[in-house]
Amino acid sequence: MEYHKKIFRYKVAVGAVNKKLRENIIVSGKPMTQEYLNNDILEKYNIVWNAGREESLPNTTIENIYLICDYFKIEIDFYFQFVKKITDEEINDSIKSKKKLSRLHSLL
Template sequence: MKLHKEIFRYKVAVGLVLKKIRTGILIDGKPMTQQYLNNDISEKYNKSWNSAREETLPNTTLENLYIICDYFKIDIDYFFRLVKNITKKEIDDAISAKIRLKNLYKEI
C-alpha cells in the first residue's frame, strides 16, 4: 500500500510540473491553454494529446515525456528536477482540490 501511495503522489507531482510548464508559456498574453497544447502537439507530432489527463493523474509514457520535453525545449533531467522540487504541500493541495484524486487516493 505504501508504494502505491508514493507512486500516486509521484504521478500527481508529474502532472503539476506539466501544468506549470504549460501555464508558464504565454500565448497572446495569457497562459497557454490545454486545448492549445493539445492542438499544437497533434499538429507538430501527429499524436493525439490530452493535457487534462496528463496534468491530473498522468501515467506518462516515455514517448509522452520525450514529446513534452522536445515541445518545451527542456532536457529530461531538468523535467525530473522540477518533479523532485514539487513539495508535499503542493501534492496534498492538488489531491484535495480534485474530488476524483481525493477519492482515488482514499482507495489506496
C-alpha cells in the first residue's frame, strides 16, 4: 500500500480512537456528545476543541494528543496502543460512513 493511503488510514484510526474515548464516557445516561466534549475542554483547558474534526480525519498534533490523553486520563503509550488495535474493518467502516472520507479515499 502506498505511503499516502497508509497515512490516510492511520489518521482514520486516530479519529476512531478519539470517538471511542468520547463515547465511552456516559453523561446524563448517554454517550458524551461532541458538543459536550468541546465545551468541557474549553472550560477545563481554555482551548477551542473541534471533536468533529478530531474524529473524522484528524491531522492532529502532539499537543492535541497530549490534551486528549490528559482529558481522558490515559497514558500516551496506551493511546497509541489503542490506535494500533483499530482493525482494517473499523477503518473501512469509518471511511464508508462519512462522505468526506469516502471522497478523499477515492482520490488516493
